[in-house]
Amino acid sequence: MLKCHNVVVIGASGFIAKNLRKHLSDNNIKLISISRNDFKTFKNESKIISKHCDEKNILQKIKNSDALIHLVGIGKQSVKTDFEMVNVQFTKHIVNLTNKAKIKKIIYLSGLGVSPNTSSGYFISKYKAERIIIDSGLNYTIFRPSYIVGQDDLFTKYLKKQIKNTQILIPGSGKYSIQPIHITDVVQIILQSIGDRKFNHKIIDLVGPDLITFEKYVKLFFKGTKINMKKISLEDAYHNAIINPKSDFGIDDLNILIGNFKGNHEKLRKMTKMKFQSIIELLQSSRLS
Template sequence: MGQRLCIIGGSGFVGRAIAQQAVQAGHRVTVACRHPVRARGQLVDGVSLVRADVTDGYGVDAAVAGMDVVINLVGLLFEKGSQNFQAAHVKGTARVIASCKAAGVKQLLHMSALGAGQIEGSSYARTKGEAEQLVSASGLNFTIFRPSIIYGAGDSFFNKFKAMSQSMPVLPVISGETRFQPVWVQDVARAFIDSIGNRHVNGATFELGGPKSYSFRELLELLLKELDIKRTLIPVPGLAASLMAAFTQVLPTPPITRDQLILLGRDSVIEGEPFPALFGQPAALEDVLPTYICGNCADTKQQEWDQMRSRYRKGGV
């Protein structure tokens, strides 16, 4: 029987994938976000949209009332005004926990990040770690997920550098030797959906990564190969990168901030099993990237997503 599920902060890239799989699994899905009108055209059929903002608490109690399961996906890539890491990650998580307790929610699934609480000098990592501590001490049936870079159709990683490569003859490379273990958004979504109502994941923290790790430079080279274009990769020295971040982080959508620069200096890889076996096998980046990064494959994108999910779900290859 399907669960009543609320995805808080679910209007973005990861939330859409989770909502899609949740509906397919027969759950009744509500997405709570700050701007539901803007998100209306981005979600799948069968999903209800409500307005809620964890930074000031607006609508959170109402969003989780009557729910069996709550998924907290709220996370900022950069700070802007009142939307800062402390307000969104820490105070926001505390509000979600309080609302879940008041509503008698059976299960809380919480999105964190690889390296949470472990990267000195990063406010993002520090507040993600503090949020994990709140969840662990909440007394709720909880599960925490820590992914590496999440990629897939609509991502902000490969698509960002694709756009840069199409407008620039060279690509700047900051911390080119830092290693990442990209994980497909559909695999991340499957981990969340397979956890719903699963008592075996209560109290657990799972790290999510793909089957291989790559240096930042190797990821850019793979992207350029798939796009079939040649660009010169120019290493950016640390001082130049710091100056760039200082000047650009005041932009409405900064290409890089000082906090992101700190994160770029730290490997984001899994120690041990790259992806929990109970959620199936993670897709290979080389298999998935060609299905969405080319500009002329939009018509077959959904079909290829479905084929990839079928191939890599539990009991597949």
Template sequence: MNVLIVGGTGFVGTHLTRCLLQKGHRVQVLSRQGTGLVSGARYIRGNAATGEGLAPAMKDAEAVIYLVAIIRERGDQTFQQAIVEGTRNTLEAARAAGVRRYLHMSALGAARGTGSRYFEAKAEAEERVRDSGLDWTIFRPSLIFGEGDDFFGGVLRGLVQGGSQNGLWYPPLPVIPLIGDGHFPFRPVWVGDVSEAFAQALEKPQTIGQTYELVGPQEYTFRELVLRVRDALGSRKPLLPIPIFLMDLALPLLSRIPGFPLTLDQYRMLKVGNTAEPTAMRQVFDLEWRSLEMELPIILKKSAHLAAG
């Protein structure tokens, strides 16, 4: 099958491109740079947020996968542009080209009225997908872990070790700051399982018109995730819980500091957690369901190498 991935040069997109190629699909990737790392894929310059390059990229496509998203707004890259406008432009281009099959990356927790602009944008994009008239499938993953991820290899590593991680600065402290008691639940999912779910959906007509929550085999509190990263790094730093009411007061000001590692939007999402039951996912997709413990040493070793380089 000829598959067009819109926004396929990031963490998930790179893994998914390799997965699709291994299964014999022909893969084109639309990205703003027009270049990528996966041998065998064809990279095309374009910008979903403006619509640039979408029409010619759709020419030979039989299915479209939309992955474009940002977790942090920077300059002119906003949630509205990357998530909502990019989705709208891609759907319109697919309809104009007669491409029926459409797979969409959303996020677990996407909903109206959450107070998170990220979740609001994801919810609006989902609405556009459902109203598109295409043969759509929506995926809502929890935190995605794997080689090259920004959360375990960046955010949590930064909390434990301090220093610069992915362009953000984490102060090197003798303690590890923790939001409240860290009881917020998460059920992270391996990027290989996310990629496999997308790939299998292309072959499963029963997934058309369905939304699937993608989660891993175990639920953790945020505190447990921090401790697992700390232990994997060989650190013995104690945790320092910071009361929620202090975070609520301080973060609106701290988040305005350039390079501060936590935005107000991310803070709101952390406080509600990110978990779901895996029943529907497990009934449809045949996944390895790899554990966080299996991948964490690889993630941290890779992120240390990138930081050193």
């Protein structure tokens, strides 16, 4: 049974955060949610609009909370924002804020494939963020999620946008595997992790039960439609990512997609004692498209 009642959510207006905040609110968790953009609140929730999570405006309001959930991060760099600035330095700021506010625990979403041996800029930044949290002395749970899918997730939005083009580009062979997890399972797991000691000081793969190739995922997503799939070489895909700032896939997006990263779902299932939704079944029944 969940004993804590006060939770801070940083990055409150994103896809994961919206679903998580609703789930926590429905379970009578008192929320203090923070975002740089305005957003609608749920019951038991107060909001703070702050572009940089300024300490002077936030510290007293979040003091002695039971947990802080850090959901801010970027997966694609630009001239104005880079991985070091957002994924690393901002995490350092949030960790300092968490310590000063005497918050009992920090929960962080990293990425599947993060390791000390990576050469990807995105994964390097996420690994650095993990180390900042681990070395902070705080109680923590770090999740390494695969693609988190559901209504209005970025991956699904990308695929739906291709319907207008009547053609979707498949980088490379399309035979590389992904291990998506549904948002409803994700929010239940995060709720468990807030108060359950077995999640303390753990790094956990956040992955679904199905390992599915990107090509098969796309075929199931678009079954019954007239969209065509066109495979392009990885060389062309990476070249486009470099020269076209509006490319659907950045360099690190491609690294993640073709990385063939596999997580330990069985460990997650035993830990949570949950029955997970099959993404393949959801795709077959058109409940993701």
